[in-house]
Amino acid sequence: MNVLIVHAHPEPHSFSAAMCTTATDHLRAQGHQVRVSDLYAAGFNPVASAADFGQRQNPDHLVYALEQRHAHTNGTLAPDVRSELAKLLWCDLLILNFPIFWFSAPAMLKGWIDRVLVSGVVYGGKRFYDRGGLAGKRAMLSVTIGGQSHMFAPDGVHGPLDDMLKPLQQGTLGYTGLSVLPPFVAWHVPYISTEERTHILADYRSRLDQLDHLAPLAMPSLGDFDERLRPLAVR
């Protein structure tokens, strides 16, 4: 299995970094190929802009997704985007490894999503959800969070974490066709002991051993909608 871990944390010695290293070592020990995109270490540029395109289809007015399609076809995508996209297309499993900032990904990782999930390759037209360009591959979030799990119970103060993660898990990963495994969540991270951290890393290794036995999250299926994306009548 080819695994790409995209890691985004501003502190090189963070617990999130330890999770990234744990997954890398554990998966390699099982014979998998693992590549890591450490976005902070690479000084990745998260800003989607006109500078991402060499020769423009429309130099007067930027529609980002249209220029992505044009630049991909013509081989004029920015080199860092091309390099990350190649890793994405190479992998069988994508792990996004990051600390939850404001109930979602840090801007650094959001920018990787904005720039690397290139229109015309990973999605486009009617190619999304189960018809997305990355169908057949799997993905998983691997996150740290300051809150405790009871705050994300159905009656918890924030509501279920999966609801907060919907734009990422469904709107991004699922949208591109990826089969999304349940997230691995390290709770309460800034406040826990070294012993608890050790336990979490052991749990993470066990989780990584179970990937083939986990049911992916439910996603919409385009077969349930007509060509204008209206729900088909109940059959």
Place this chain on the structure above:
Amino acid sequence: MNVLIVHAHPEPHSFSAAMCTTATDHLRAQGHQVRVSDLYAAGFNPVASAADFGQRQNPDHLVYALEQRHAHTNGTLAPDVRSELAKLLWCDLLILNFPIFWFSAPAMLKGWIDRVLVSGVVYGGKRFYDRGGLAGKRAMLSVTIGGQSHMFAPDGVHGPLDDMLKPLQQGTLGYTGLSVLPPFVAWHVPYISTEERTHILADYRSRLDQLDHLAPLAMPSLGDFDERLRPLAVR
């Protein structure tokens, strides 16, 4: 009323930019004070990192929120963060104006959130939701989106837009205590006529005239939870 519009679109002539200009002109014509943070034009840096802090509380290990609190207390926050935070504290109404990228904010705007919503000022400890640091102010999303509204119906392919926007509207704006007005959504923007765009801008002006008559979105109330944030028994 003091209004801060935070705008983030990579194309200066986008419809999103027209919405920003429309709101600015319309609110000023009514006698309100309006300031605009055009993040792309300003070359705003969206990456939360150690570089945001002058003198560090812990130079060996970065915990971003803790350093925010320390730097705010000591006046050593990065100048761009301090300047944006001052505008945020000045305003009575915050409008986030942006194109939906991957069912959420572009990385540029997410980075404004990550860096400017400073711990110890806008939230911290038990100061969140209705006890958040920005309680008493209002906020609203003003967004463009490629999809059509029927795709976001309860039985639509993506589900309700408010569900996709939960981490932004509840997890970010509501979390800081802001009273969140319903979003203004311009649907199907890349595909519509000039006439339709004119109609949307007229609708937006009408919406801005109605702000005092709109019910804010429902948010959690900390009074419904105990000191460990467990739900209080049904009374």
